[in-house]
Amino acid sequence: MGGAHESSGPEPAGTPPGGADFEIRVRGRIGEAFRSAFGELTVVLRPAETVLLGVGLDQAALYGILDRIQALGLELLEVRRVPGTST
Template sequence: MDGARSGPAGDRPVVPSGSGDFEIRVRGRVGERFRSAFGELTVRLRPAETVLYGVGLDQPALYGILDRIQALGLELLEVRRLP
């Protein structure tokens, strides 16, 4: 994951504290049913991926989104904190 380092256990990335804007990329074009699971995010479909944009996300919100991505069986490609 871009901009994040593995934590001590290597299972979770280290996310900067405080809130921020994030871009989250998943493989494939996510259908309407899955997009509705991310109502708080802006969703942009690209030819080979779906890009989710979150504004003002704090650490718990970001982890919640990542947990939803995993629970839905989506392949996470990248998480970037936007400037």
């Protein structure tokens, strides 16, 4: 009895181990200085919001991006997992 606990079942709901594609929306149009903080993402400016697109993000990367959004004082509107492209 005892010993290390290993999980051989399915992964819990959330980000798959290989990563997933996410769309993150923040209020307002962020400037160039803020855009450089998200170099690994595609930044799309819309009239009233900025959309950050991340491809193949794992859970740690997603949390890091959300931490940066908070640290920069940006207002998070939505985080949405989007279907990835199959290759």
